[in-house]
Structure formats: C-alpha cells, structure tokens
Amino acid sequence: MTDEIVLWGERLVAAGEVRISPWDRGFLFADSVYEVIPVYDAKAFLLEAHLARLERSLAGVAIARPWSRERGGELLRALVRANGLRDGLLYLQITRGEVRPRDHRLPEPAPAPTVFAATSPHPPPEREEAARGITAALVPDERWGRCDLKTTALLANVLAREEARRRGAAEALLVRDGVLTEGSSSNIFLVRAGRVFTPADGPHVLPGVTRDFVVARLEEADIAVERRTLPLSWIAGSEELWISSSGRGLVRVADLDGRAFPEPPGGGLFARAWDLFEAGRRAEIARSP
Numbered sequence: 068m069t070d071e072i073v074l075w076g077e078r079l080v081a082a083g084e085v086r087i088s089p090w091d092r093g094f095l096f097a098d099s100v101y102e103v104i105p106v107y108d109a110k111a112f113l114l115e116a117h118l119a120r121l122e123r124s125l126a127g128v129a130i131a132r133p134w135s136r137e138r139g140g141e142l143l144r145a146l147v148r149a150n151g152l153r154d155g156l157l158y159l160q161i162t163r164g165e166v167r168p169r170d171h172r173l174p175e176p177a178p179a180p181t182v183f184a185a186t187s188p189h190p191p192p193e194r195e196e197a198a199r200g201i202t203a204a205l206v207p208d209e210r211w212g213r214c215d216l217k218t219t220a221l222l223a224n225v226l227a228r229e230e231a232r233r234r235g236a237a238e239a240l241l242v243r244d245g246v247l248t249e250g251s252s253s254n255i256f257l258v259r260a261g262r263v264f265t266p267a268d269g270p271h272v273l274p275g276v277t278r279d280f281v282v283a284r285l286e287e288a289d290i291a292v293e294r295r296t297l298p299l300s301w302i303a304g305s306e307e308l309w310i311s312s313s314g315r316g317l318v319r320v321a322d323l324d325g326r327a328f329p330e331p332p333g334g335g336l337f338a339r340a341w342d343l344f345e346a347g348r349r350a351e352i353a354r355s356p
C-alpha cells in the first residue's frame with residue numbers, strides 16, 4: 068500500500084516518509100515495546116486496556132511514556148480514520164530512541180522514544196472457523212524471564228512458531244519446566260472435568276487483553292475460571308484446549324501433536340465462551356468512541 072498512512076512520532080505521514088535510524092536502540096538491541104490492537108467497525112477494541120498494558124511494559128523496561136493515555140488514544144484513533152480502516156489490526160511500537168555510539172548502558176539523558184504505528188486489514192473473528200480449531204505443537208519455552216512485558220525481543224517466539232510450522236501446526240504452545248506457559252503469540256485455556264483453567268499471571272505469561280476479556284465474560288455468566296499452574300501432564304485429562312489473542316480472538320485447538328480435541332456435542336464450553344466473547348465484543352464496540 069503506497070498511500071498507507073502511519074504514525075511517526077506524533078505525526079501522521081505517508082509510510083514512505085518514515086526514516087528510522089540504524090542507531091535506534093530498537094533496531095540494535097530490541098530495546099522496544101509494542102502493542103497489537105484489534106479494530107472492528109473502525110473502532111479500536113479495548114484500547115484503554117492495551118494502553119494500560121503499554122504503560123506497564125514501558126515502565127518495566129524504563130522507557131519514558133511518549134504521551135498521556137488520552138493523547139495516545141487520540142493519535143491511534145486518528146490513524147485508523149486516516150487509513151479508512153474498518154476491520155483490522157493496529158500495530159504500535161515504541162523504542163528507547165536513537166543513540167550513538169552503540170552502548171549497552173542506558174543513555175543519559177534519555178533520548179526521545181521513537182514511536183511508530185501502522186494499520187493493516189484483518190478479518191474479525193468467525194465462529195465456524197474458531198470452532199473448527201487449529202493444530203498446535205508443544206515447543207520448549209526458551210524465552211527470557213520477563214515475558215509479562217510486551218517487548219519486541221521476539222526471536223524465541225518466532226523460532227518456536229517456526230518449529231510448530233515445520234511440524235504442520237499453526238501455533239506453538241510453550242512448555243517450561245513441565246508447565247504450559249502460553250502460545251508463541253497467544254494465551255491458553257484448558258477445560259478439565261468441566262472446569263475452565265488458564266495459567267496464573269507471572270513472569271512467563273503475557274497478561275493478554277483478550278484473555279482477561281474472555282475471563283470477565285465467563286465470570287459474568289457464572290462460569291468460574293481458575294488461574295493456576297498448568298502442568299503439562301494435565302493435557303491428557305483435559306476435554307478442551309483454547310487459545311486467545313487480539314489477532315485470532317478465541318479459537319479452539321483441535322489437535323495438539325496428534326492428540327485430538329474433538330468438538331464436544333453442542334460445542335462444549337468453547338461454544339459458550341465464544342458466544343459470550345462475541346456478544347461482549349459487539350457491546351464493547353457499540354459503546355467505544
């Protein structure tokens with residue numbers, strides 16, 4: 068898209084105008100955080116929650132906030148409008164900024180952060196596709212110790228996903244010390260003996276905005292969700308496995324390394340969760356600015 072508009076700093080410009088220096092610490096050290104925010108009906112979904120998590124990530128790596136939450140929201144909404152985006156994804160990245168010469172030490176005074184955001188079209192969640200499910204593969208979790216911060220240091224996630232793809236799977240489910248942490252770009256839910264579980268928050272789990280939204284909708288409907296350690300051994304005795312993310316919404320895992328999770332009669336708890344998610348999503352979009 069040559070006429071694509073992006074956010075660069077606080078300016079909306081043609082994508083081709085952006086010049087980011089090779090001395091930017093985002094490029095040199097992955098010294099950088101990001102967000103991916105779904106857009107439905109031309110509105111950013113759960114924007115407040117994404118901006119709150121962005122602030123948490125920035126604080127976690129000591130990068131200054133480039134703007135207030137309100138100003139950030141204004142800029143991102145203006146970007147969506149400028150591209151005439153209806154259904155898609157907003158990608159936002161903030162790096163620590165440009166510093167020369169290259170040096171591991173954090174620069175003093177802090178440089179101005181580099182801010183970049185772009186949009187891309189992406190279809191909204193679709194019930195049949197979500198229920199049909201994806202194939203996933205278990206892959207060792209070789210990421211660093213602060214996966215709760217949404218940084219762009221994603222090489223281990225990229226390689227895990229590639230390993231899954233090599234094995235014919237669409238997502239890698241990560242295993243650390245015999246425990247399921249999350250997907251390479253998604254959170255995990257397990258249904259066991261009719262109860263819903265998801266990993267407890269901690270350093271190896273990203274606090275997923277979609278996951279929190281699904282949990283809240285389930286709890287409103289009096290379906291309890293227990294956040295706890297999920298031992299790998301639990302997979303054998305589980306009836307359902309789901310993943311959630313901003314890009315995919317809520318999706319069933321139909322096959323994990325050849326272990327089938329057939330769709331339960333009537334759709335199981337997944338169907339209930341998906342319908343609650345979808346109704347909540349529509350209501351949230353209807354009241355979003």
Ligand SMILES: Cc1ncc(COP(=O)(O)O)c(C=O)c1O
Binds near residue numbers: 253
């Ligand atoms: C590692 C990881 N976990 C979980 C998620 C899901 O988070 P969210 O629902 O906020 O998109 C993502 C999203 O891309 C991710 O990269």
